[in-house]
Amino acid sequence: MKIGTKAIHAGVHPDESTGAIMTPIYQTSTYVQESVGNHKGYEYSRTQNPTRHALEKSIAALENGDHGACFGSGLAAIDCLIKMLNPGDEVISTNDLYGGSYRIFKTIFEKYGIVFHFVDMLNPNNVSQKINSKTKMIWIETPSNPMMNIIDIEEMVSIAKGKDIMVCVDNTFATPYLQNPLDLGADVIMHSVTKYLGGHSDVVMGALVTSNNDIAEEMYRIQNSSGAVTAPMDSFLVLRGIKTLHIRIQRHCENGEKIANFLKSNSNVDKVYWPGFESHTNHEVAKKQMRGFGGMISFTLKGNKIEDALEIVSRVKLFSLAESLGGVESLIGHPATMTHASIPKELREESGVVDSLIRLSVGIEDAEDLIEDLAQALSE
Numbered sequence: 286m287k288i289g290t291k292a293i294h295a296g297v298h299p300d301e302s303t304g305a306i307m308t309p310i311y312q313t314s315t316y317v318q319e320s321v322g323n324h325k326g327y328e329y330s331r332t333q334n335p336t337r338h339a340l341e342k343s344i345a346a347l348e349n350g351d352h353g354a355c356f357g358s359g360l361a362a363i364d365c366l367i368k369m370l371n372p373g374d375e376v377i378s379t380n381d382l383y384g385g386s387y388r389i390f391k392t393i394f395e396k397y398g399i400v401f402h403f404v405d406m407l408n409p410n411n412v413s414q415k416i417n418s419k420t421k422m423i424w425i426e427t428p429s430n431p432m433m434n435i436i437d438i439e440e441m442v443s444i445a446k447g448k449d450i451m452v453c454v455d456n457t458f459a460t461p462y463l464q465n466p467l468d469l470g471a472d473v474i475m476h477s478v479t480k481y482l483g484g485h486s487d488v489v490m491g492a493l494v495t496s497n498n499d500i501a502e503e504m505y506r507i508q509n510s511s512g513a514v515t516a517p518m519d520s521f522l523v524l525r526g527i528k529t530l531h532i533r534i535q536r537h538c539e540n541g542e543k544i545a546n547f548l549k550s551n552s553n554v555d556k557v558y559w560p561g562f563e564s565h566t567n568h569e570v571a572k573k574q575m576r577g578f579g580g581m582i583s584f585t586l587k588g589n590k591i592e593d594a595l596e597i598v599s600r601v602k603l604f605s606l607a608e609s610l611g612g613v614e615s616l617i618g619h620p621a622t623m624t625h626a627s628i629p630k631e632l633r634e635e636s637g638v639v640d641s642l643i644r645l646s647v648g649i650e651d652a653e654d655l656i657e658d659l660a661q662a663l664s665e
């Protein structure tokens with residue numbers, strides 16, 4: 286099946302007892318057994334739930350993977366993944382990443398003896414140099430949040446080859462519509478489902494997908510043992526959101542391109558970060574591994590003043606000032622004080638998250654209205 290057909294049909298079947306075309310919300314904690322151990326495949330909803338199960342199959346199919354697991358948030362999905370490691374194991378992570386991912390690595394898992402190295406992965410040598418016998422994971426976010434850095438997934442896979450290193454990709458920004466890291470050799474994909482997969486800013490959820498049976502076994506064991514599962518109602522909402530994933534992302538990409546070009550021509554804007562520009566670092570890699578460039582854009586202001594950035598994010602009328610991204614409505618944010626405030630200033634600035642950086646999650650409204658809004662906000 287092609288991705289649009291998968292978005293609508295993968296993982297879901299008409300309800301066997303009623304024929305309901307939409308997967309019912311199985312709002313139940315437990316399942317009656319006819320006799321001890323004699324049940325219909327479901328015992329307790331932390332372990333299995335039919336609505337969640339349909340969603341897990343749908344997301345796995347979208348990513349061309351065999352096994353999917355859904356969690357209470359994207360960070361809960363990351364939590365599951367890092368719990369597969371042991372004290373002393375080392376992780377090499379991209380240095381430009383979602384602030385919450387950085388926070389869970391540094392403030393939760395470091396104290397359990399897991400060592401994290403944050404490197405600029407635009408230069409693959411930085412990764413090779415950090416690899417040793419304790420390296421067990423390479424953590425890639427591409428496009429990265431918020432600098433839109435494009436990391437060559439195949440290159441990272443080739444560096445890890447034969448070394449017992451799990452290559453994990455946070456595919457939140459690209460979505461399976463634009464990029465399928467498992468097809469490029471990655472071992473695990475992580476999603477903040479909260480974003481484009483849900484698509485309607487009404488759910489917080491995470492997911493992992495893999496085709497590796499050993500990793501899958503660990504994933505389900507930790508999902509059940511730690512218990513950070515997602516709810517049936519939320520699973521239903523995301524199943525519904527996914528049905529329009531392909532249409533939404535097409536429009537996000539179209540609007541993204543128009544707005545990126547508008548920003549580039551605005552006299553108050555300094556740099557515009559959008560992977561669709563030929564001048565964007567690793568644009569050729571983006572063309573190779575992605576099917577479009579998405580609706581996430583970051584830009585800086587001439588003079589690089591925090592006051593100017595804060596003024597602009599408060600002047601917009603159609604864009605909403607909010608954390609998060611990937612919904613149908615356009616959002617604007619100031620990473621240094623919002624999503625990336627948990628990263629120390631020095632490290633943040635080293636990766637490009639300077640004081641005037643503004644991040645846009647371009648929605649699927651009419652691009653002309655969005656441009657008009659940005660134009661008035663940027664005018665002096």
Ligand SMILES: Cc1ncc(COP(=O)(O)O)c(C=O)c1O
Nearest residue numbers: 358359360383430457477479490
């Ligand atoms: C790229 C990326 N990864 C992970 C997360 C964490 O996901 P959640 O907020 O669903 O826990 C986010 C949230 O903003 C994100 O942008």
